[in-house]
Structures are given as structure tokens and as C-alpha cells.
Amino acid sequence: MAENQTSEQGSVTDEPTVIILYGGTGDLAKRLVLPAFWELHTRGLLPKRWKLVGNGRGDVSHLDFQQHIYDALSEFATTPEPEAWKDFAPNVLFAGGGFTHDNPGSLLDVIQQAEDELGEDRRIIHYLAIPPSAFEKTTRAIKAHGLGPDAKAVYEKPFGTSLDSFHELDDLVHSVFDEEQVYRIDHFLGKEATQNLHLVRFSNRLFNDTWSREHLAQVQIDVPETLDIADRAGFYDETGAALDMLVTHLFQVAAQVAMEPPLSMAAEDLQDARESVIAAFRPLDPSEVVLGQYQSYRATEGVPDDSDTDTFVAARLWIDTDRWQGVPFLLRTGKMMPISAQRVSLIFKPSDGPVHSQGSNTNALIFDLKGNGAIEIQMTVKKPGPEPVPAESCSTLHLENVSEGSMTAYTSLIYDVFAGDRSLFTSSAGLEATFRAFAPLQADTRPAIQPYDDGSWGPAAADALTGDVGWLLGS
Ligand SMILES: NC(=O)C1=CN([C@@H]2O[C@H](COP(=O)(O)OP(=O)(O)OC[C@H]3O[C@@H](n4cnc5c(N)ncnc54)[C@H](OP(=O)(O)O)[C@@H]3O)[C@@H](O)[C@H]2O)C=CC1
Numbered sequence: 001m002a003e004n005q006t007s008e009q010g011s012v013t014d015e016p017t018v019i020i021l022y023g024g025t026g027d028l029a030k031r032l033v034l035p036a037f038w039e040l041h042t043r044g045l046l047p048k049r050w051k052l053v054g055n056g057r058g059d060v061s062h063l064d065f066q067q068h069i070y071d072a073l074s075e076f077a078t079t080p081e082p083e084a085w086k087d088f089a090p091n092v093l094f095a096g097g098g099f100t101h102d103n104p105g106s107l108l109d110v111i112q113q114a115e116d117e118l119g120e121d122r123r124i125i126h127y128l129a130i131p132p133s134a135f136e137k138t139t140r141a142i143k144a145h146g147l148g149p150d151a152k153a154v155y156e157k158p159f160g161t162s163l164d165s166f167h168e169l170d171d172l173v174h175s176v177f178d179e180e181q182v183y184r185i186d187h188f189l190g191k192e193a194t195q196n197l198h199l200v201r202f203s204n205r206l207f208n209d210t211w212s213r214e215h216l217a218q219v220q221i222d223v224p225e226t227l228d229i230a231d232r233a234g235f236y237d238e239t240g241a242a243l244d245m246l247v248t249h250l251f252q253v254a255a256q257v258a259m260e261p262p263l264s265m266a267a268e269d270l271q272d273a274r275e276s277v278i279a280a281f282r283p284l285d286p287s288e289v290v291l292g293q294y295q296s297y298r299a300t301e302g303v304p305d306d307s308d309t310d311t312f313v314a315a316r317l318w319i320d321t322d323r324w325q326g327v328p329f330l331l332r333t334g335k336m337m338p339i340s341a342q343r344v345s346l347i348f349k350p351s352d353g354p355v356h357s358q359g360s361n362t363n364a365l366i367f368d369l370k371g372n373g374a375i376e377i378q379m380t381v382k383k384p385g386p387e388p389v390p391a392e393s394c395s396t397l398h399l400e401n402v403s404e405g406s407m408t409a410y411t412s413l414i415y416d417v418f419a420g421d422r423s424l425f426t427s428s429a430g431l432e433a434t435f436r437a438f439a440p441l442q443a444d445t446r447p448a449i450q451p452y453d454d455g456s457w458g459p460a461a462a463d464a465l466t467g468d469v470g471w472l473l474g475s
């Protein structure tokens with residue numbers, strides 16, 4: 001979240017604001033975005049006067065959309081307290097009939113209705129919580145109906161699906177909005193624990209001095225998920241794991257680990273440092289990438305019988321800076337795996353002796369990105385007893401003493417949109433570099449999809465990518 005959370009709350013909340021949530025009844029909206037709006041409301045961090053307008057292709061009444069939000073909050077956050085809900089619900093409207101350049105559905109009328117209550121000086125925030133394939137037509141519609149000037153636009157990821165489509169979308173977006181109006185979300189950057197990666201590193205000599213090829217054998221960024229894709233087959237089948245997670249979240253987290261020391265810990269300097277290192281990502285070598293698809297995937301309603309979509313990806317990424325020469329970044333994520341976790345592991349080289357670890361564990365510093373985060377250290381210690389026998393041990397710092405008041409990534413990032421703080425959002429230049437590194441997976445050199453059992457750790461070939469080390473999870 002922006003550093004100005006409390007000091008500038010006044011300036012954020014004074015601006016009458018209409019938030020248009022395209023894809024308002026979708027999966028992302030119900031699981032993450034609507035709970036985030038609710039959290040901001042209960043914390044008093046929404047603008048003083050606001051309207052939230054859900055948009056979609058179907059016709060949904062205002063009351064039904066309010067009920068949809070209530071149900072989503074009950075399922076994915078907490079059941080709203082009646083008093084707080086009474087303040088919230090009347091601000092929620094729905095505009096159906098879709099929104100395209102030649103047919104605005106009821107959106108313009110509903111915006112007018114919101115404006116009648118908020119006044120003409122209202123600001124519009126467009127939040128595109130829709131599949132990436134719909135970004136372009138919705139952006140064209142925003143332009144055609146004159147809703148671009150003075151607005152802010154929040155784009156979900158992936159912003160583009162290839163280097164070419166990224167350029168096309170970026171050009172289109174810049175024909176409607178100035179860069180300062182655009183907020184490209186990668187919610188892994190908003191996670192408290194992701195931000196801890198640089199804070200812990202740069203504030204503690206113990207870690208900062210060992211954060212390089214001299215000491216590290218490899219870095220693993222591992223995000224297995226037990227989830228299937230049943231609720232979002234349409235979106236997922238046209239996207240796949242590599243686009244959904246690798247070129248987006250995992251690349252951004254890799255950049256967060258690999259960045260050079262920023263000029264200062266100020267948000268813009270951190271953003272520059274993160275985005276600069278992405279330019280040094282070597283384009284992926286398809287022979288170092290494993291794509292998989294879980295066995296029951298094609299039986300999912302809405303997925304074609306012959307779908308070639310990847311639901312698993314593991315890749316070895318090289319970063320061509322002096323600090324990281326020779327250190328592979330192992331990235332892995334997939335659906336229908338045995339556990340859900342989000343871990344960044346810095347795996348140390350063996351010590352020069354005379355005592356060497358003998359166990360199966362590795363000397364590693366691990367950041368758990370879930371929730372408020374945790375930091376784990378795996379190391380060799382002395383086994384109690386008369387002989388100096390080394391044994392493997394592990395200790396976890398749960399960070400509870402510093403987690404009071406923490407917010408979900410979406411809550412924090414949406415607050416930043418209100419506050420006008422773009423430092424935890426991705427820039428055009430940074431995203432262009434991610435798509436350059438990703439391009440070899442989109443050519444005819446794309447590796448063949450390998451099947452894996454539901455609930456397994458993915459195709460066996462992914463294990464070989466880590467060399468002798470093995471994946472810390474699941475080995
Ligand atoms: N779900 C998640 O966990 C996360 C998703 N995201 C991102 O959020 C975005 C939306 O994902 P998600 O909510 O899962 O996807 P959904 O498949 O649930 O789609 C969201 C909504 O978009 C609308 N929509 C679908 N297709 C089109 C279309 N062709 N034109 C216009 N509107 C369309 C639908 O609403 P209607 O039928 O009412 O028009 C749908 O409910 C994606 O960019 C995704 O990468 C990011 C982080 C997490």
C-alpha cells in the first residue's frame with residue numbers, strides 16, 4: 001500500500017468516484033475484487049461519495065447485483081454486518097447489455113444516474129476484470145463513448161497475450177489514456193510478503209550480503225495450486241498456466257528477488273529497480289521448460305476435447321546480470337497439484353566445510369508469500385549428543401507481531417488506485433521485456449504438453465530442471 005495510507009486519506013476520499021467494474025459477476029470479482037471493496041468500505045478507505053457499477057453482458061437488476069455481492073462476501077470474505085451493509089448496498093448499481101463501441105448497453109444511462117447523485121465532477125475508474133481477449137473491445141468502447149478523459153483505468157493481467165498483442169493493446173490503451181491514468185495489476189506485487197522480499201534483503205546484512213551467485217546455487221519460485229478451473233473454463237482455456245501465472249506473477253516475483261539495490265527504498269526507485277532487471281531476463285529456452293495438463297482437464301465443461309492448453313508450467317530462467325550469472329531461477333506453477341503454496345526459496349551452495357550437511361534438506365532461506373507471509377530458514381545444526389554430528393533443522397518466523405492492520409493484496413492495490421500511487425503496478429517497458437523473454441514459448445518451438453495425474457506434482461520431466469537439488473516442495 002502507498003505510504004500515505006493515513007496521512008492522505010482525506011485527499012483520496014474527497015473525490016466523488018464512479019467505479020465501473022467490467023466483469024462484475026465474474027470469478028475474479030467475486031473472489032477478490034468485491035471483497036477488497038468491502039474491506040476498504042469497512043476500514044473507511046473508500047471515497048466519501050462513490051458508486052460501484054457492475055457491468056456485464058447479461059441483464060442483472062441493481063438489487064440482484066447487490067445480493068450477488070452479499071453472497072460473494074459471505075463465501076469469500078465475511079458475512080457483512082447489517083449496519084455497514086446498509087451504507088454500502090445503495091451505492092451499488094448494475095449496467096447490463098454489454099458495452100461495445102456501437103452498443104453501450106445501459107452503462108451510459110447508469111453512469112448518468114450515478115452522476116445525478118454524485119455531481120458532474122465525479123471521477124470514473126474503469127476496472128477491467130474481464131478476460132484479456134475482451135480488453136481491446138472494452139477499451140475501444142471506452143474511447144468511443146468518451147469515457148477516457150480524466151478517468152483511471154485498471155487492467156487485469158495478462159496485459160496482452162504475446163509480444164505483438166501486447167504492443168497492439170498498449171498502443172490502443174495509449175490512444176485513450178496517458179500512461180499516468182493506467183494501472184496494470186499484478187496482484188502478487190501487492191502481497192505484503194512479496195514486498196518483504198526486498199525489505200528483508202536490504203535491511204539485514206545477514207541476507208543482503210549473501211544475495212548473489214557467490215553464495216546461492218539456485219532460486220525456486222514455486223506456486224502449486226490444488227484449485228481446478230471449473231468456474232472459469234472459458235477464460236482459462238484461452239489463457240493457460242504459462243500466460244496466467246508465469247509471464248505475469250512468477251516473472252514479477254523473480255524480478256523482485258533479482259533486482260539490483262534501488263537508489264532508495266522509495267516506491268518509484270523500487271519500481272525502477274524491479275523493471276530494469278526484467279530487461280536482463282534471457283529469453284526462455286524451450287528445452288528448459290515443461291508444460292503439462294492434468295488428466296481430467298478436458299472433461300471440464302467448456303473445455304474442448306482436444307484442448308492443448310497448459311495447466312502446469314515449470315521453467316528454468318536465467319538472468320543475465322553479473323549478480324546472477326550461473327544461478328538458475330526455477331519457476332513452477334500448476335492447477336490440481338497436491339498442495340497450495342506460494343514460496344520463494346533461495347538455496348545456498350554447500351559450505352566449504354569442514355562440516356557438511358548430510359540430510360536431505362538444503363541450506364535455504366524461504367519466503368512464504370501467502371497471507372501475511374512467513375520466513376523459514378533451513379540449515380544444518382548440531383544433533384544433541386556427545387558427538388559433533390550435523391543434523392538438518394528448520395525454523396519459521398511467522399511475522400505475526402508485525403501483521404496487525406495488514407490488507408489483502410487487492411485491497412491494498414485498489415486503495416493505491418484511489419490514491420494515485422502506481423508504484424506497485426507494472427509499466428509498459430517492464431511488460432514488454434517479460435513478453436520478449438516469454439516469446440520462445442509461443443512460437444512453433446513451444447514444448448509439447450505432457451499429461452499429469454490430478455493431484456500430482458506435474459510431469460516427471462519438471463524434476464530434472466532443478467538438477468541435483470530437487471524441488472524443495474514435493475521432493
Ligand atoms: N479468477 C482469478 O482468480 C483471477 C483472475 N485474474 C484476472 O481477472 C480477469 C478476469 O478473470 P476471471 O474473473 O477469472 O474470468 P471470468 O471467466 O470469470 O470472466 C469475468 C467476466 O467477464 C465477462 N466476460 C467474459 N467473456 C467476455 C467477453 N468476451 N466480452 C466481455 N465480457 C466478457 C463475463 O461477464 P458477463 O458474462 O456478465 O459479461 C465474466 O463473468 C482475467 O484477466 C484474469 O487473468 C487475476 C487474478 C486472479
Ligand SMILES: O=C1O[C@H](COP(=O)(O)O)[C@@H](O)[C@H](O)[C@H]1O
Pocket residue numbers: 225227244245
Ligand atoms: O492471477 C491469478 O492468481 C491466482 C492465485 O493467486 P492468489 O493470490 O489468489 O492465490 C490463480 O489461482 C489464478 O489462476 C490466476 O489467474
